Structures are given as C-alpha cells and as structure tokens.
Amino acid sequence: MSGILYGVSTGPGDPELMTLKAVRCLEKCGTVFIPRTKGENTLALSIAEQCVDMSGKKLIYADFPMSSDAQLINENYCRIADKISSELEKGDCAMLCLGDISVYSTFSAIADIVTVRGFTVERIAGVTSFCAAAAALGISLASGSEVLTVIPYSSEELPGLAGRSGKKVIMKSGRNSAELLRLLAENGQRVWAAENVGLPDEKLTCDVSSEETGYFTVFISENDNA
Numbered sequence: 312m313s314g315i316l317y318g319v320s321t322g323p324g325d326p327e328l329m330t331l332k333a334v335r336c337l338e339k340c341g342t343v344f345i346p347r348t349k350g351e352n353t354l355a356l357s358i359a360e361q362c363v364d365m366s367g368k369k370l371i372y373a374d375f376p377m378s379s380d381a382q383l384i385n386e387n388y389c390r391i392a393d394k395i396s397s398e399l400e401k402g403d404c405a406m407l408c409l410g411d412i413s414v415y416s417t418f419s420a421i422a423d424i425v426t427v428r429g430f431t432v433e434r435i436a437g438v439t440s441f442c443a444a445a446a447a448l449g450i451s452l453a454s455g456s457e458v459l460t461v462i463p464y465s466s467e468e469l470p471g472l473a474g475r476s477g478k479k480v481i482m483k484s485g486r487n488s489a490e491l492l493r494l495l496a497e498n499g500q501r502v503w504a505a506e507n508v509g510l511p512d513e514k515l516t517c518d519v520s521s522e523e524t525g526y527f528t529v530f531i532s533e534n535d536n537a
Contacts, residue, residue: 320437324509326361444505474498
C-alpha cells in the first residue's frame with residue numbers, strides 16, 4: 312500500500328509556533344523531504360529539529376534553483392516529485408514548509424504532480440510569517456469589515472494595490488526593499504516591518520521610511536491617515 316504525502320508547516324521561525332499536529336505528523340513519518348536552495352540547510356529543518364527527534368529519520372533534500380526560467384523550474388518539480396513518488400511506494404512521507412503550506416509555497420506544485428500520479432496528499436496548516444509579524448509588532452491586521460490584502464512583491468498589481476484601503480501585507484520583496492518603500496511612501500503609507508520574525512535576530516520596526524531591511528522581511532502597510 313502506498314503512503315500519504317504530508318505537507319508540514321513549521322511556522323515562521325519560533326519552534327513554539329509549530330502546531331501539535333505538525334509535530335505528531337513528523338514523529339510518525341520515517342522519511343522527511345527538506346526543501347533548500349543553493350545547497351544550504353534550511354530554516355524549516357532547524358525549526359523542526361527543535362521539536363522532533365529527526366536523528367532516526369531518512370532526510371532527503373529537495374533542491375530548488377533560484378531561477379525565473381519556467382521550464383527549468385517545472386523540470387525540477389518533476390524530478391522532486393519522482394523522488395517523493397518512489398518513497399511513497401514504501402510508506403508515508405513528509406515535506407517541510409516554512410510558514411504555512413498554503414501561502415506562496417513550492418509544495419503546491421509538487422503536490423499537484425504527486426496527486427495526478429495517484430497518491431494522497433494532506434496539508435497541515437501553520438502560522439504564517441505575516442500573522443506572526445503582526446503579533447510581534449502588536450498590531451491588528453484586520454477588524455470588523457476591513458479588507459486585508461496580501462501581495463507578493465513580484466505581482467504586477469502591486470502598484471495599483473499599494474494605496475488601497477485596509478492593511479496590506481507585502482511579501483517576498485527580497486533585496487528590493489528600498490524600491491518597495493519608495494512605492495509605499497508615494498502612496499501615503501505608514502509601514503511596519505518584521506525581519507527574521509520569531510528568530511533570535513528578530514528585528515521589528517514600527518515606522519519604516521527608507522531603511523534597508525534584510526531578505527526575510529515582511530512589510531505591513533496602511534494609509535497614513537487611517
């Protein structure tokens with residue numbers, strides 16, 4: 312009998328934000344796939360290792376290229392799905408995901424391929440980086456009938472959404488923080504930032520202007536007169 316592929320959310324950084332369900336799932340899975348880029352160990356693994364004894368498990372790295380080439384990316388997805396499918400023939404497997412499995416996760420593409428091949432996939436929800444950021448900053452993301460907008464920096468719709476009402480979460484800006492902050496300033500936004508949220512080097516800024524920020528920074532903005 313083939314196994315189930317579990318997409319396991321680890322949360323944004325603080326191991327105490329991993330859910331009990333995620334911990335129990337990792338405890339029962341003998342094989343765990345670990346996404347990484349540039350051949351480095353991942354933050355998701357370091358979080359999981361603080362909650363679950365991984366020493367007796369089969370750990371398989373799934374390498375993702377830092378590329379915008381769609382064909383290269385899709386071919387890599389298929390290679391990873393091949394490895395996962397082979398392991399699923401032996402039993403249940405888990406794949407780690409930083410933050411929440413349903414928010415801008417590469418797991419979704421892998422899961423689609425594995426599902427088409429006839430395997431069962433289950434997703435285990437986790438704490439998103441922007442929810443953890445809002446809690447750390449001591450602010451509300453939305454209340455009453457307010458609209459919350461979540462935008463990846465790469466979206467072509469970002470310029471048009473930057474000044475809309477309600478709070479905006481801007482993710483995945485990478486090294487483009489200066490350009491993002493200029494855009495938000497032009498749209499009259501007050502900006503909060505949470506860098507490395509939940510980690511020992513967490514940095515919280517409640518009124519960001521032109522400050523340079525790190526790669527893993529979540530931005531939250533709101534109309535300055537709100």
